[in-house]
Amino acid sequence: MSAGSSPLLFVHGYWHGSWCWSEVIAQVTGAGRKALAVDMAGHGLRARRPECLTRRPFDPATLATEVSPVADVDLDQAGDLLVSQIKQLGRSGPVTVVAHSMGGTVLTRAAQQAPELVAHAVYLTAFMPASDVPAIAYVQMPENAGELVAPSVRADPTAIGALRFDLTSDDAGYRQQLRDAFFGDVDPAVSDAAIGLLTPDAPAGIALGATSLTSDGWGSVPRTYVTCARDMAIRPALQQKFIADADAAFPENPTAVVALDSSHSPFLSMPGRVADIVAKLG
Template identity: 75%
Template sequence: MTTTTPLLFVHGFWHGSWCWSEVLAHVADSGRQALAVDLAGHGWRARRPESVTGRPFSPERLATEKSPVADVDLDQAGDLLVSQIRRLGRGGPVTVVAHSMGGSVLTRAAEQAPELIAHAVYLAAFMPASGVSAMECATMPENAGELIAPSVRADPGAVRALRLDTVSAEPAYRAQLRQAFYGDLDPADADAALGLLTPDAPLGIALGTTTLTSDGWGSVPRTYVGCAQDMTIRPPLQRKFIDDADAAFPGNPTLTVALDAAHSPFLSMPDRVAEIVGGLG
């Protein structure tokens, strides 16, 4: 029997627990207990706007229909994640691996219940400083050149979501989405993944902030796994996350791992991701 902590995997915006399937297969070889969960407003909890698949297709309706996940916020997402961590660990500590926007939710959960998290692993993830939202981070100069903002197909403030046209047949747009998420995957594999995305990501999660304390998030061991080809969270922003965290909590420095990968290494190099997280916690 393994004596290491259980592993819990948290996806990012538009994705679901499905995206960790290949990593989980590799983790299973080690015999370690592991689980992937759906964030609030995603996966099993996702709701799709009618305008995305409605026919005849109306770009105007796509740009204006209020999101069915408009009421989902960081408070709700953080509370759900804490409950998921508690259930997996049965009250004991768990190593949590978060991707992309899942990082902001992990930060909230770690501040709320640091005793439940043995190690926080940020995989190409948002790791905002105290009182800073992930949305603010996404628009910082360090994230120049990212491809998510140009891919959003509605005013987030109006529809209360970051909306992608996940079923678009426009070649240039689909190529942009592939580059944003899966730039190191074969196009056919990338298209298969795009087909599983949820069109709406709740704006409330991206706008939420967490006040970080030395007894909360600042006390939890953390690792940042950066991706050199990332077109969603650009490498300079990844570096800023690490530098800001270390400046705020110098007694608990961030461990770092570098991957020559695009934004979604759980699909392009799942064996390596499993190897990295398997050595933590």
């Protein structure tokens, strides 16, 4: 397919679902581009919610101890699912894949497995881990100092198998922290609606997995990284590290970079701009 004509497939990040791309999808399809948003393994219609969040009377202790119903979901499953979704949309032809946040880790795995199916890999303020490095290793790096996601997690991921938010909390400060982490420049009414759609448990196995990258696999796929200057989930310095590390590993295929002055969720705060960017790629 020629540039700018391959189908667009959108992958969300942790706790989100295909719903977060609705405004972007409306704009790219309205312009005549074939596009689809999918749910990542353990999310959206594939999510399973812990009983502790809805059991009454509420027991705070179980919030931190109940093993997640998505604890068995790992990067292998997520990568295989994404490859199948790409095949379904592309019908054996290449697809431009746009991934947000932790969805980038899954895109990296899928592009390494089936590089011939990915016309262009677009990382929208996403994890773009180096070879054999799990995404979780980046969370506490100095480049990510000040992020607000880890402080919002309400259980030990190694104990319950997931990164859990207390989405039923009536703590105004906690809910504001979630807004600040993900939706800092999003209209308050929209951000509240988005929080209501989040999945409480994100499978830890996706972030714990790693992918060995090769020059004829992921390293051969054209890639663009869209930075977000006001991101409080993946800090700007970490975004730059992803780009620098990828270019050092695969200098013959450098990363194209587009900059946005946005929070972690430009698909909600500036969907038109995101649509314009991705429509020109792939």
